[in-house]
Amino acid sequence: MNYDEASEILLVKKKRDEVFLKDRIPLGFAVSGYVGLAAISTATIPLIFPPLKWYFVLCSYFIAPALAFCNSYGTGLTDWSLASTYGKIGLFIIASVVGSDGGVIAGLAACGVMMSIVSTAADLMQDFKTGYLTLSSAKSMFVSQLVGTAMGCIIAPLTFYLFWSAFDIGDPNGPYKAPYAVIFREMAILGIEGFAELPKHCLALCYGFFVAALIVNLLRDITPPKISQFIPIPMAMAVPFYIGAYFAIDMFVGTVILFVWERINRKDADDYAGAVASGLICGDGIWTIPSAILSILRINPPICMYFKPALAS
Template sequence: MRSDVELREIGREDFEEEDKVQDEIKRVPPWQKQITIRGIIASILIGVIYSVIVMKLCLTTGLVPNLNVSAALLAFVFLRTWTSFLQKLGIVTVPFTRQENTIVQTCAVACYSIAVGGGFGSYLLGLNRKTYEQAGVDTQGNAPISFKEPGVGWMTGFLFVSSFVGLLALVPLRKIMIIDYKLRYPSGTATANLINGFHTSRGENEPRVEVHGFVKCLLISFLWSFFQWSYSGGNQYGFPQFPKFGLKAWENSQFCRFYFDFNMTYIGAGMISSHLVNLSLLLGAVLSWGVMWPLIGDMKGKWFPSSLPESSMKSLNGYKVFISIALILGDGLYNFFKTLFFIIRSIHDRLKDKKLSSCPDSKKQALDDLVRNEVFMREGIPIWLACFGYTFFSIISIVVIPKVFPELKWYYVVVAYMLAPSLSFCNAYGTGLTDINMAYNYGKVALFVLSAVAGKDSGAVVGLVGCGLIKSIVSISSDLMHDFKTGHLTLTSPRSMLLSQAIGTAVGCVVAPLTFFLFYNAFDVGNPDGEYKAPYALIYRNMAILGVQGFSALPQHCLQLCYAFFGFAVVANLVRDTSPKKIGKWVPLPMAMAVPFLVGGYFAIDMCVGSLVVFAWHRLNSQKASLMVPVVASGLICGDGLWILPSSILALVKRNPSIR
C-alpha cells in the first residue's frame, strides 16, 4: 500500500496538472474570436485561386492532388504578410494565431472542394450534349432525352441543396471519431503539424524564407505561363510541339501524346504527389499510348468496322474508355473491401480494448491530450441542431432536385439520404485509418444501381445525378472530420470549424459554377483532341450506359481486356499490401495508371519531372528540401493558376497569341 506522503504527492501532481490544463485552455481564444473578417477575406481569395487551379486539373486530366497543406501554407503567407505590413505602418493588429490559420485553411479548402467534388469534370459534365454525342447517339441506354446542358442557375442550386446535407451528417459522432477512437486522419494531422510548426518559435521568427520562396516561385510560374502562351499561336506550334524527345517522337506526338510542355501546374502537382503516383502515371501512359492503342488500332476492320470514327464507343475510343473503367473499378472495389475489413477489425479491437481499459491501473492521458480534448468538447455542437439541420436540408433537396431533374424521382432522393449517414460513417472511419477517401467508389456503386433500376430512357440521368448526391454527402462529411482532426490538434473550436466550413461551402457553391463557365465559354471543354478533354465526363457517362445496357455496350474483345485489367488492378493491390515493403513500394497504382489511358502521356511526363526535382533536392539538401518543397510546389501551382484568369479573358474576347 502507498503511504500518506505518497498519496499527498500524487494528489498535488494531479492538482498541478489540472492547473496547467486550465492555464493552457485560458490562452485559447473563444470561438467567436477565431473567425475574423480578415480571415474570411483571405479564405475567399485563396478559395477562388484554388478553385481555378483545381478546375483546370479536373477538366484536363481529372487528377487533383491533396492541396490541404498547400492551402494552410498560403493562408499563413497571406495573413503573416498582411499583419507585418500593417505593423510597419504603425497600425496595431490582432495577433495572428494558429486557430485563425486553421479557420482560414478550413474555409478555403471547403470552397475549392466544391470545384473538385461538384462533378464539373465528371458526373455533371457527363450530362451535357457533347458527352452524350461522344458516347454514341445510337447507343442503347443513351436516350436522346438524357442530356442537360450546363447552366449557372441549376448548377448553383443543385450544389447548394446537395452540399449542406453532408456538413451535418456526422457532427454528432465527432467525439467518437476524434477522441474515443483516436483516428489519425493523416492529411488532417499533417496540416495541423504544419500550422503548429508555423506558430512555434521557429514559425514566428523565420517565416521569411517560406514567404519569399513562395512569392518568387509564383512570379516565375506566372511569367513563364505568359511566355508560353505568347508562343502558342496555333495547334502545331508552341512548347508542346518542341521536339524534346527527337523528331521521330515529335512526328508521332499527335497520336501518342508524348511530349513535355513545361506546365508549371503539373510540375508542382508532381512535387506534391508521391513518386509512386507519378511513376504509375508514366507506366500507364507508356503501356496504353505506346503499346496497346497502336496495336488495337491496327485491328481496324477486324475487331471494329473501319468506317467508324475513332471517337465512337464501338471503335478505338471504346477500348480506351472501358479499359480505364475496368482499372478504376478493380482498384476501387479492392480498396472498398479492404477499408471495410479494416473498419470491422478496428471496431472489434476497440471493443476488446474498452474492456481492458476499464481496469484502475490504466495510464493517465498526456497533458496535451487533456488540453485538446477539453477544448474540443468545451464548445460543442448540440446534437439536436445537427439532426434538425440534416432533416431540414434533406427535405429541401427532396423537393428541389426532382424539379431540376424530373427523371430522378423523389423516392430515389429519400432512399439516398436514408443511406447517406451510414455510408458517411464507413467512409470517414476508413479515411481516418487509411487516408483514402472512398466517396467516388460509393458514388459509382450508386451510379450502377440507379442506372439499372431506372431503365434505358432515364437511366443515364438518374445514375449520374444519384452518383453526385451520394458522393457529395459522403465526401463532405469525411472532409469535415479531417478538419475536426486539424482543429483538435491546433486547439480550434469545433463551432468555429463548422461555421467556417459552412461559409466556405456557400462561397464554393457560387464560385465553382462561375469558374467552370469561365473555362466552358473560353475553351473547348470536352474535346478529346484538345487540352481540356474532361476525360471523366465520358467515363461516368459510359458507366451509366453500362449500368443500363450491360456488357453489350462493349466493342468486340473489349470485355476480355476489361477482365484482364480488372484482375490486374486487384492483383497489384494484393501484391502491394502483402509483399515486403521494399517490394510493395514499387508496385504501381492502378487508379493512377487509368488516367493516362484516356488522356495521354504529356502530363505524366510533367509530373515525373516534379518528382525528379524533389528526388534531386533531397539528395543535395534533405533538410532544406523538406521545408521548401511544399512552398515551391504551391508557388508553381498558384502562379500558373493566376495566369488562367487573364488567359481565359483573352480567349473570351478572341485575342489569340500571334507568335508561332
C-alpha cells in the same frame, strides 16, 4: 519514453479533448439542418433533372448518412476519401431502376447527390481532425465549413460557366478533356444495358490488368527496397490513361527536379519539396482563370507551338 514525457503527452491530449469537446454541435441542429436540406433537394432537384424523381432523391438522403459515416471514418484514418466510390453505388442503382428512358441523367444526378453528401462528411472529418490537432473549437470548424459551402454554391457555378464559355470542355483533343464525364456516363449506360454494352474483349482486358496490378503491388511489397524502388506503381501508371499524358509529363519533370535537388541538398529537399510542389500546382491552377478570361476576350497568344505532323501541300 520516461515518465515526464508520458505525463506531458497525456496533458496535451487532455487539453485537446477539453477544447474539442467544449463547444459541441447540438444534435437537434444537425438533424434539423439535414432534414431541411433533404426537403429542399427533394423539391428542387427533380425540377432540374426530371428523370430523377423526388422519391429517388429522398431515398438517397435516407441511405447517404450510413455511407457518409463509413467514408468519414475511413478518411479520418487514411486521409483518403472514397466519395466517388459511394457515388457510383447510387449511379448504378438508380440508372438500372430508371432504365433506358432517362436512366443516364437520373443515375448521374443521383451520383452527384450521393457524392456531395458523402464528400462533405469526409471534408468535415478532416476539418475536425485538424481542429483537434491545433486546439481549435469544433463549432468554429463547423461554422467555417458552412461559410465555405455557401461560398462554393456561388463560386462553383460561376467558375463552371467561365470555363464552359472560354474552352471547349469535353473535346478529346483539347486541354480540358473532362475524362471523368465520359467515364461516369459510360458507367450509367453500363448500369442500364449491362456488360453487353462493353466493347469486345473489354472485360478480359480489365481482368488481365487487374491481376497484373495485384502482381506488381505484391512484387513491390516482397522485394528488397533496392529493387522495389525501380518497380512502377500501378496507380500512378493508370492516372495518365484517365486524364491524359500531359499529367505524366508534368509529374516526370517534377520528379527530375526533385531528384536533382535531393542530390544537391537532401535536407532542403525533404523540408521544402512539399511546399514547392504545392506552389507549382496552385500556380498552374490559378493561371487557368486569366487563361479563360483571355480566351473569352478572343486574345490569342503571340506565338503558338504545334507538335502534329505537317499537312501535305
